[in-house]
Amino acid sequence: MSISVHIGPLGARVVPAALGLATLIVSAQWAPVLGFWWAMGLGMGFALQRGRLCFAASFRDLFVNGRGELMRAVLLGVMAATTAFAALMARMVPDPSMGELAPKIHVWPLGANVLIGGLLFGVGMVLAGGCISGTLWRIGEGYVGSLVALGGILLGLEGAALSWNWWWEHSMSKAPLIWLPHSLGHMGAWISVMAALAVLYLLTYWWEARRAGPEVRFPGQPQPPLVTFQDRLRALWNKLFVQAWPASAAAVALSLLNVTAFAFDHPLGVTGELSAWSSRTFGLVGLHPGHLEGLDQFAGCNLVDAPPGLLTNTFMLDVGLVFGAFAASVMASEFKIRVPRQPVRYLQSAMGGTLMGYGSGIALGCTIGAFFSAIPSLGLNGWLFGLGLLGGAFVGSQIIRRLA
């Protein structure tokens, strides 16, 4: 299979990339830290769009058609990040047996709120056809349904903020915090987590062989031979900017960004900023959740009250993600304003978004912060959230079948 027609002059298609680069240079000169997070956002949006790396699909496909390819890509990314995170954390806390926790890692108590948040999030991401980061990069590609989902996410986050103190009192404050290096040491924790991930990786093959039927691929059209230097450069350009990346390449790129972000300050997460947007939006109509108990004890994508300035690090990350995906889709000539034709899809996006917003609010993060950054942090909360996602995706798959 090959995509033969490229549409639009190259000049018009590199404008967004040039704009992204220009804003990056300017912001890095004017405020290096904001510039760093802007670069992380652009990189995330670019990698996620190019690899079409959809966390929602990685869980949903297991149940909808038995495919495990995207889940394997995600697991590979988690393994890469786990290795680098373990090395960084070993530097931060040389002797973990003393009960100290590495700073800013995504480890928090193993409360029922993490599992329930994961379940709600899993149902929501399947209903909306994308998780929270997926919603952001699809907005960059021109999906109108994703804008509706974003509205739902903000609503759900406000609901989570309003009920946070209940979750804190009944679940979070009583639950044990488990960081594997405390009991297993850094090496033991790393080996255990890598082994568990490797087992899951192999399990997806077993699941696929059982559920998905034989894997048959059709050959692509023969490619013209690469003769000159220009031919080779053009082929490289196409591989990077025009053809889709393998999902596994995008997952490894995402984990590289995650490790870079952690080495710089803290792991990636996109939900905290959205909760500030939610708090600002609902603050306009007089809804204020008041003081949220216990939140200052944790890192991660906490629900946050709107900070005074708009231009925060997390703002740069989230908006950079949307812009990076926009630039990537325009360069590949894949940008299009896509409008759902069936009214029920708007309802799905809104409800799915609301479930994701609420779930990520009570579980302290989304598929990025509470899963992709949490498992490499070597706590058990990332696994509990992942279990919730899996269960939720199963339920969601049953629901969407009935909405075809």
Next chain:
Amino acid sequence: MKLDVRGEICPYPMMRTVDALGKLPPNEELEVLTDHAPALATIPWEASKRGYAVDVEKVRSGEWKLTLRKAQGPLDPMAVVQEISQKTDMGG
């Protein structure tokens, strides 16, 4: 037969294509119009399981036409794999 699934996102382009294949008269090809890039991976997978070969053509920015044709004779997965291995660059 033509199927327009523009505006639909995963997994609906794939599910509606599978439905349409079930209703496709023999010896006819199915043209699917989609604006959802992930469907370029999900539709060929499901089509190949049902013995259909798929061609993809980009129609305009963010829009693709997939043409599904019944493959000649029964599919031999080993032959297909061999054919792929002879071509190093698969393309999109």
